[in-house]
Amino acid sequence: MATLHHPFHEGEQAVQRLMGMQERMAEIGPRVIRDHLPEQHQRFFAQLPMLLAGMADAQGRPWASVLVGAPGFVQAPDAQQLRIGALPLPGDPMAGSLQAGAEIGLLGIEPATRRRNRANGVVGAVQPDGFTVDITQSVGNCPQYIQRRVPVAPAEGAVPAGQPPQALDALDAAAQALVAQADTLFIATRAPATAERSAGGADVSHRGGPAGFVKVEDERTLLLPDYSGNQMFMTLGNLLVDDRAGLLFIDFDSGDLLTLTGRAELLWDGPDVAALDRAQRALRFRLQAGWRLPGALPMRWRRVDGA
Numbered sequence: 001m002a003t004l005h006h007p008f009h010e011g012e013q014a015v016q017r018l019m020g021m022q023e024r025m026a027e028i029g030p031r032v033i034r035d036h037l038p039e040q041h042q043r044f045f046a047q048l049p050m051l052l053a054g055m056a057d058a059q060g061r062p063w064a065s066v067l068v069g070a071p072g073f074v075q076a077p078d079a080q081q082l083r084i085g086a087l088p089l090p091g092d093p094m095a096g097s098l099q100a101g102a103e104i105g106l107l108g109i110e111p112a113t114r115r116r117n118r119a120n121g122v123v124g125a126v127q128p129d130g131f132t133v134d135i136t137q138s139v140g141n142c143p144q145y146i147q148r149r150v151p152v153a154p155a156e157g158a159v160p161a162g163q164p165p166q167a168l169d170a171l172d173a174a175a176q177a178l179v180a181q182a183d184t185l186f187i188a189t190r191a192p193a194t195a196e197r198s199a200g201g202a203d204v205s206h207r208g209g210p211a212g213f214v215k216v217e218d219e220r221t222l223l224l225p226d227y228s229g230n231q232m233f234m235t236l237g238n239l240l241v242d243d244r245a246g247l248l249f250i251d252f253d254s255g256d257l258l259t260l261t262g263r264a265e266l267l268w269d270g271p272d273v274a275a276l277d278r279a280q281r282a283l284r285f286r287l288q289a290g291w292r293l294p295g296a297l298p299m300r301w302r303r304v305d306g307a
Contacts, residue, residue, distance in 0.1 A: 007033035007137070009191050012237030018268075021231045029232065033139045041117045041138060042076035045108045049073075049151055049299060051084065054105035054188030054204030054246065055097045061261040061288065064188035064204050064248035065094040068299060073130075074108070082106070082119060085130040089296045091165025093259065098126055104133055105188065105203035111301065112150045114143035120201050136201060142230055145208035147183045148304040149252060163294035168260075168287075170219040175292060178249055178258050179222065183211045187224075188246035189238035205235045215276070220262075220287040222247070223272060225279035239264050239283070247285060255297035260290040 007029040008016070016022040037045070045051070051067045051074055065088055067073075073085040088095040102123045109116040117140050124132035168175060188204045207224065215223040226236070239245060243265065249258040267273050267282040276282055 006030075008232070009237065009241070011191055011239070011241035012233055014240055015233040015236045016231070019231070019233065021233075025232060033137060035136060035138070036079040037076055037082070037119060037135055037138050038079070041108075041119070041140070042079065044110070044115065044117055045074045045076060045082060045119070047071050048108050048110060050109070051086075052107040052109065052186050052204050052206075052248070053094060054107075054186075054190070054202050055094050055102060056190050056202060056244075057093055057097050057261075060190075060242075060244065062188040062190050062202070062244055062246035063093045063097070063259055063261055064186040064246040065089075065092050065259065066186075066248065066250065066257065066297065068297065080135050081124070082121075082133045082135065083130065084133065087130060089257070089293060089298075091291055091293045091296065092257075093261075093291060098123060098131060100124060100126055103190065103202040105190075105201070106133065107186065107204045107206060109146065109206060111146060111148055112304070114146040114148060116141045116143070116146065116206060118203070118205070120203055122201075139232075141206070144229065145227060146206065147208055149301040150304060152300045152302050165296075166292040166294070168290035168292060171216065171287065171290075172219075175258055175290075176216045176219070178251055178256065179214050179216055181211050182214060182249050184208045184250065184252075185214065185224075186248040186250075187235055188248075189235050189242070190244070191238040191241050203234055203238060213276075217284075222285040222287075223276070224264075224283040224285060225273075225276040226281040226283060227278055228280055236266060236281070239266055245283075245285060250297060252301040252303070255295045255300060257293040257296050258290065259293070260285075260287055262286045262288040 245264040
């Protein structure tokens with residue numbers, strides 16, 4: 001077990017260089033990005049009722065997903081593996097990609113404390129009640145832009161009667177309304193992993209801001225601000241080498257999920273960036289396919305105001 005001496009692939013390094021941070025990240029990266037789960041991260045994942053995941057489908061399109069269970073449904077038998085006692089929710093595109101050897105990005109997030117940790121790796125065994133992940137990369141993330149929420153009692157029913165998953169090729173009024181009120185999203189990206197380096201693979205990351213921070217430009221186009229962060233530029237670096245991305249929006253009150261996949265254009269400056277409050281860059285996401293999963297999240301979250 002060790003830190004990773006070459007944790008950043010060429011896309012991440014290119015963005016770091018563009019932002020004047022490559023020398024600094026070359027120093028910091030090997031200290032904080034590991035090939036295993038520190039003991040603190042092992043305990044953290046085991047206390048969560050929700051886990052975010054990012055995977056690519058057979059066409060190479062990334063999707064962001066959410067896995068849920070009673071605290072303890074995620075366990076770390078050792079520093080190199082996570083055992084996840086859950087499978088994708090009904091209708092989730094991740095279900096078709098979950099197989100041994102598939103790349104997967106994981107994000108543990110605890111909205112009440114604003115803690116989050118990433119753990120990326122490769123799917124090991126897939127069983128009827130869950131699967132394992134062999135860890136290749138682990139890193140902690142700062143609490144910035146996480147809206148505090150606390151879980152409330154699980155919903156009595158999962159998907160409401162007569163509300164099956166709905167395929168989308170455009171954002172209808174309901175989908176646009178969900179995006180327009182969102183203060184949180186999760187973005188899945190990927191980059192090729194090679195034998196010469198430990199970086200690469202699938203990834204999923206959190207994005208947050210004030211309600212309405214994502215702008216709906218039209219029925220197939222969203223504009224996402226990119227705020228100052230940890231300067232590693234993992235998501236932007238992935239998009240620089242593969243512009244495909246998956247977005248997941250969660251209605252924490254109703255349990256509705258909106259999962260989208262498409263392509264993301266990086267906007268480094270210009271009037272579109274300037275029009276977004278506090279944004280340093282932006283992503284223009286163009287939808288290719290999506291699913292609405294009404295009431296699919298079998299738990300609800302209450303926002304903690306003033307956080």
